[in-house]
Amino acid sequence: MPSGITPLPFDESTGFLLRYLNRVVQREIATRIQPFGVTLGAWYMLRVVWEEDSLTQRELAQRVGMAEPTAVIALRSMEAQGWIQRLRSETDQRKIHVNLTPTGRDLREALLPVAHDVNRRITRGLTADETTFFRALLKRAADSFAAEQAEPSVRNEA
Numbered sequence: 001m002p003s004g005i006t007p008l009p010f011d012e013s014t015g016f017l018l019r020y021l022n023r024v025v026q027r028e029i030a031t032r033i034q035p036f037g038v039t040l041g042a043w044y045m046l047r048v049v050w051e052e053d054s055l056t057q058r059e060l061a062q063r064v065g066m067a068e069p070t071a072v073i074a075l076r077s078m079e080a081q082g083w084i085q086r087l088r089s090e091t092d093q094r095k096i097h098v099n100l101t102p103t104g105r106d107l108r109e110a111l112l113p114v115a116h117d118v119n120r121r122i123t124r125g126l127t128a129d130e131t132t133f134f135r136a137l138l139k140r141a142a143d144s145f146a147a148e149q150a151e152p153s154v155r156n157e158a
Helices: 014-036 040-051 057-064 068-081 102-122 128-150
Strands: 084-088 096-100
Touching: 014 040, 014 102, 040 057, 040 068, 040 096, 040 102, 057 068, 057 096, 068 084, 096 102
Parallel strands: none
Antiparallel strands: 084 096
């Protein structure tokens, strides 16, 4: 190892640990929702529209952090499954709103227990206070990192 570089073991790397946890969680969710014909991409979109119906395709893509063309492909599949309807806006023909169908709404009752169970399993070894603190730390770290990326870099303006 070159001198002057501090080693960073995987078990001390926040990024690695977050990636590892995310991969384990994603794999578990994908396995559990697959019998319902739901992909991970559809899962995240359903999670959003279950809480806030009639978003535009663009708003939905932004909420789930997906590129709009990729979201449109997933939405077409969701529409073919009968979970959503895509309706052109009456006030702005460029906008397409995504609305749940009764079938899509019914999926909520079948699939939200998966999210609750996976969340429970993630924090199984933590106390209630530790779980609250863990989530608060994750949110604060994510918000801080996102804010830092949104700000112009002062270091590059010299």
